[in-house]
Amino acid sequence: MILPLYSALVSPHxxxxxxxxxxQHKNDMEVLEQVQRxxxxxxxxxxxxxxxxxxxxxxxxILEKRRLRGDxxxxxxxxxxxxxxxxxxLFIRDCSERTTGKRFKLKQGKFRxxxxxxxxxxxxxxxxxxxxxxxxxxxxxxxxxxxLDIALDGMV
Numbered sequence: 001m002i003l004p005l006y007s008a009l010v011s012p013h014x015x016x017x018x019x020x021x022x023x024q025h026k027n028d029m030e031v032l033e034q035v036q037r038x039x040x041x042x043x044x045x046x047x048x049x050x051x052x053x054x055x056x057x058x059x060x061x062i063l064e065k066r067r068l069r070g071d072x073x074x075x076x077x078x079x080x081x082x083x084x085x086x087x088x089x090l091f092i093r094d095c096s097e098r099t100t101g102k103r104f105k106l107k108q109g110k111f112r113x114x115x116x117x118x119x120x121x122x123x124x125x126x127x128x129x130x131x132x133x134x135x136x137x138x139x140x141x142x143x144x145x146x147x148l149d150i151a152l153d154g155m156v
Contacts, residue, residue: 006039079104
């Protein structure tokens with residue numbers, strides 16, 4: 001009963017905070033993660049397991065991985081043309097010969113201020129370039145999500 005309630009009522013608010021607010025400080029991320037820790041601890045039969053094992057049994061991710069997954073999904077949609085009206089040039093594509101078969105490899109921009117490093121367009125470049133080309137070159141969003149979930153097991 002707790003998991004459906006958590007998924008319906010609490011998880012959307014926490015995930016909205018992750019994508020929109022993007023907590024930068026470790027303390028802020030721990031406060032958000034504590035909400036999920038507490039919810040998984042209340043499920044009967046799982047209260048004595050370590051947090052990672054509880055997440056694995058419930059098919060949940062840690063919040064950092066969920067934020068990364070959401071960022072990569074948004075980047076995929078943008079690069080496939082879903083946000084044509086949002087503006088051109090959000091990402092800098094890497095057109096060098098070293099893209100190893102990836103059509104959508106991105107290049108990290110240079111900026112003067114450290115605050116810019118936490119923006120969506122900057123924080124997604126390195127993880128995006130680490131996603132396998134089978135996922136990046138996926139024909140649809142559903143296929144990308146399935147391949148990304150497999151790739152994320154080893155990323156975070």
